[in-house]
Amino acid sequence: MHKRVHVYIAKELFRKLSLPKDYERIFVRAIVEPDNWRRRNPRRKHHYLQHSTILGYVNGARRAYINGDISACLSCLGVALHYIQDAFIPSPRTKKLRKIHARLEGKTGLYKSETLSMLRDAINEGFMVSVSSPKFIESVLLNIRWIYDEEEILKRAAKASAMVTAAVLGPKDPPSGLHEKYRMLKKEHDKRVLKASIASLISLATGSILTLLFTDLFALFLFIFFVTAPILSFGMIVFSDKEFYEVKEEADWYGIQ
Ligand SMILES: [Zn+2]
Numbered sequence: 001m002h003k004r005v006h007v008y009i010a011k012e013l014f015r016k017l018s019l020p021k022d023y024e025r026i027f028v029r030a031i032v033e034p035d036n037w038r039r040r041n042p043r044r045k046h047h048y049l050q051h052s053t054i055l056g057y058v059n060g061a062r063r064a065y066i067n068g069d070i071s072a073c074l075s076c077l078g079v080a081l082h083y084i085q086d087a088f089i090p091s092p093r094t095k096k097l098r099k100i101h102a103r104l105e106g107k108t109g110l111y112k113s114e115t116l117s118m119l120r121d122a123i124n125e126g127f128m129v130s131v132s133s134p135k136f137i138e139s140v141l142l143n144i145r146w147i148y149d150e151e152e153i154l155k156r157a158a159k160a161s162a163m164v165t166a167a168v169l170g171p172k173d174p175p176s177g178l179h180e181k182y183r184m185l186k187k188e189h190d191k192r193v194l195k196a197s198i199a200s201l202i203s204l205a206t207g208s209i210l211t212l213l214f215t216d217l218f219a220l221f222l223f224i225f226f227v228t229a230p231i232l233s234f235g236m237i238v239f240s241d242k243e244f245y246e247v248k249e250e251a252d253w254y255g256i257q
Pocket of ligand 1: 034035086
């Protein structure tokens, strides 16, 4: 995405945040920063969706916001938004795509006044539909695709940026009941981990004893079985606790320990 677009979107988003003007500089600097990293190290490409990198920056921004560190929040958010905006433009990884990329990137830099009002509308819409939750962020990221029309790229990039920004700087107070629900599920989860650990240890101990009783290949087979089975079952028991992990993500979003 053209630098001018990153900066314009950042300034429009910032206007909606009603924060002291001094912070704007930090936000604008962060939103163009990934291109400086790439210039310094050309292997650091970012024109494809780097899901976990973006999530890392978004969660970092939210954590900083919860802790009252607006500068750190805007720095992380700016970087995340840069990656999100660029991910709408096809990556220049083949000769044909390089041409398309250069054309679209060039065109997104030459916008007219109608384009600016379209960007503002997209940002307003993004703020309106945004929900402050990690699930919502996930859904925004899942909907990012390469687009081959420059107007549509700008619109989608601006709207996604607004949705993420409004979510990160959304309410700090958790929804009612979340605290209690998380505490209850955590208790259950800890019990589950304990049970799984004991079962795995018993299985390992049994395996070791049995291995001593048999010789050769059969012993080896037993050994492998009694080592892998407890590890797999431990993983299955602990990580299948889907409800806990979902609520944990939500709790993390509000800084609940
Ligand atoms: Zn870029």
